[in-house]
Amino acid sequence: MQPLAAILKGRGASVAGSDRSFDQGRTPEKFAALERQGFALYPQDGSGITSDNQVLVASAAVEDTVPEVARAKEMGLPRLTRADLNAALFNASATGVAIAGTSGKSTVTGMLGWILEHAGRQPTIMNGAVMKNFVSEDRPFASAVVGSADLYVSEVDESDGSIAQYRPTVGVLLNVSLDHKSMDELRVLFGDFLKVSQTAVINADNDEALGLLEYAGSAITFGIRDRGATIGIKPGSRADGPVRQAALVVDRRDESEHPLVLNMPGRHNLSNALAAIAGAVACGVTVADAVAALAEFKGLARRFDIVGVSPAGVTVIDDFGHNPEKCAATLRTLKSNPGRVLAFFQPHGYGPLRQMGEELAETFAHELGPEDITLLCDPVYFGGTVDRSQGSERIVDLIAKGGGKAIHINTREGCGDWLVANAKPGDRIAIMGARDDTLSGFAANVLAQLS
Numbered sequence: 001m002q003p004l005a006a007i008l009k010g011r012g013a014s015v016a017g018s019d020r021s022f023d024q025g026r027t028p029e030k031f032a033a034l035e036r037q038g039f040a041l042y043p044q045d046g047s048g049i050t051s052d053n054q055v056l057v058a059s060a061a062v063e064d065t066v067p068e069v070a071r072a073k074e075m076g077l078p079r080l081t082r083a084d085l086n087a088a089l090f091n092a093s094a095t096g097v098a099i100a101g102t103s104g105k106s107t108v109t110g111m112l113g114w115i116l117e118h119a120g121r122q123p124t125i126m127n128g129a130v131m132k133n134f135v136s137e138d139r140p141f142a143s144a145v146v147g148s149a150d151l152y153v154s155e156v157d158e159s160d161g162s163i164a165q166y167r168p169t170v171g172v173l174l175n176v177s178l179d180h181k182s183m184d185e186l187r188v189l190f191g192d193f194l195k196v197s198q199t200a201v202i203n204a205d206n207d208e209a210l211g212l213l214e215y216a217g218s219a220i221t222f223g224i225r226d227r228g229a230t231i232g233i234k235p236g237s238r239a240d241g242p243v244r245q246a247a248l249v250v251d252r253r254d255e256s257e258h259p260l261v262l263n264m265p266g267r268h269n270l271s272n273a274l275a276a277i278a279g280a281v282a283c284g285v286t287v288a289d290a291v292a293a294l295a296e297f298k299g300l301a302r303r304f305d306i307v308g309v310s311p312a313g314v315t316v317i318d319d320f321g322h323n324p325e326k327c328a329a330t331l332r333t334l335k336s337n338p339g340r341v342l343a344f345f346q347p348h349g350y351g352p353l354r355q356m357g358e359e360l361a362e363t364f365a366h367e368l369g370p371e372d373i374t375l376l377c378d379p380v381y382f383g384g385t386v387d388r389s390q391g392s393e394r395i396v397d398l399i400a401k402g403g404g405k406a407i408h409i410n411t412r413e414g415c416g417d418w419l420v421a422n423a424k425p426g427d428r429i430a431i432m433g434a435r436d437d438t439l440s441g442f443a444a445n446v447l448a449q450l451s
Contacts, residue, residue, distance in 0.1 A: 001019075002141065003127055004082055004126060006037075008085075009039065010146030011149070016039060016045065017039065018041035018044040019044065037138070038136070045067050046068055046087050049346065052077065058081065081160075084161030084162075084165070091167050092149075093124070093151060094151070095170065096167065096169050097123075097283060098170070098171050098284075099279070100158065100163055106303065108174060108275045109126075110129065110276075110300050112153060112280060114133050122151065123147045130142055132299055133298050134166075155372070156168075163190075166193070166196075168197040170279060171199070172279045174209070176190055177323075178356055192215075201219070202221050203223060204225075205229075206260060210226075220281060222271075230252055233250065233274070234249075238270065241265060244263045245269070245270060247262075247264070256288075259291070261295045265302065266329060268332075268333070276290065276294065302320045304317060305317065311451055312423075313319075316446055319432050321432040322347075322432065322434035324356060331364070331430075334430060340428070341430065342419055342422070344374065346379070346432070348436070350381070353392070353395065357395050359414055361401075361402060372405065375409065377408075377411060395408075416446050
């Protein structure tokens with residue numbers, strides 16, 4: 001909601017809002033920044049709904065019982081979901097660039113947005129994460145960039161089916177894997193997405209994504225492993241380190257080679273970079289210019305974000321990993337370098353835990369070694385009527401059955417105490433989870449205690 005509000009305000013709209021977290025006193029620095037930027041903030045009691053010329057925009061997760069929703073309904077105000085409004089802005093642009101897939105959307109949106117900005121194209125960027133290249137003192141939470149109305153870059157969401165509302169000029173498909181919907185549902189959604197994209201950009205290394213190529217008209221492919229991909233990597237050219245990597249990008253349209261330095265570790269981030277380069281090519285940017293821009297890409301908040309290293313040599317990492325594929329990518333990156341991993345995981349809801357609990361447990365059991373430990377607290381819960389009968393204890397049992405080591409401590413604070421008490425020099429602590437901005441503060445607090 002925050003980046004969408006920023007885009008609307010940047011285009012001259014009057015924007016106000018409420019948030020349950022604001023009422024609860026959580027992340028006060030974020031709300032203070034919004035107020036400094038001129039947004040009016042109201043308690044979530046309906047008091048912000050005052051005029052019949054207002055439009056209510058609420059995410060699909062907001063219940064009808066929330067006072068704003070009830071008040072707007074009483075007054076007969078039009079209501080849009082976040083996706084309704086974002087799709088309307090996207091489809092109204094001359095060039096809409098949509099980034100889809102079950103993992104990597106925010107990172108690729110940030111990368112591709114930065115490439116287009118670097119190329120002087122002045123994109124409007126709608127992202128779900130803070131893009132460090134665009135952070136300033138005035139905008140410390142830069143998850144949006146207000147640029148030209150002619151070029152709109154946005155991640156698009158399959159979890160609520162809203163991906164079907166977008167009509168992309170360029171549609172990027174990163175991967176297809178289990179998340180909020182079944183694989184059969186995802187294949188239909190992503191296949192239809194490719195059908196309506198004027199140019200499709202598809203990950204040739206992901207079998208499920210490549211299997212949907214038949215639905216695309218004009219297509220560009222990318223891949224590390226697939227040597228037939230339009231944008232690829234010269235075999236044997238990749239060098240990976242704890243915080244950065246390098247490789248030789250090959251443009252197979254003319255077999256030209258372009259040295260890439262990326263200040264982010266992990267094979268998945270190299271794949272993300274290729275996706276962004278291929279997306280930029282579809283927008284008319286050269287591979288050389290795209291590679292040059294990525295050398296200056298600073299990354300995103302909470303995407304393998306290294307918080308710091310304690311005096312004893314314990315590294316704390318803040319990460320958005322919350323589904324099996326995202327968690328696996330983070331864990332593989334950690335395991336590509338020496339040191340024990342203490343993986344703290346806060347499930348991002350009881351519903352998602354039921355949907356993908358077995359796959360999550362398999363990921364932690366399979367990706368981590370015998371010396372590593374997974375630590376879970378209870379799922380995040382900020383209110384509502386969700387079924388809370390199945391919690392983190394089930395995941396711990398499944399990890400143990402899969403051969404891994406896992407511990408459940410009810411509270412996040414208790415998990416923090418355990419991490420501080422048990423971390424050893426050389427350990428990497430990964431703080432993982434979604435839908436909760438206070439996780440970054442938790443990660444910083446763990447590091448402070450270790451220090």
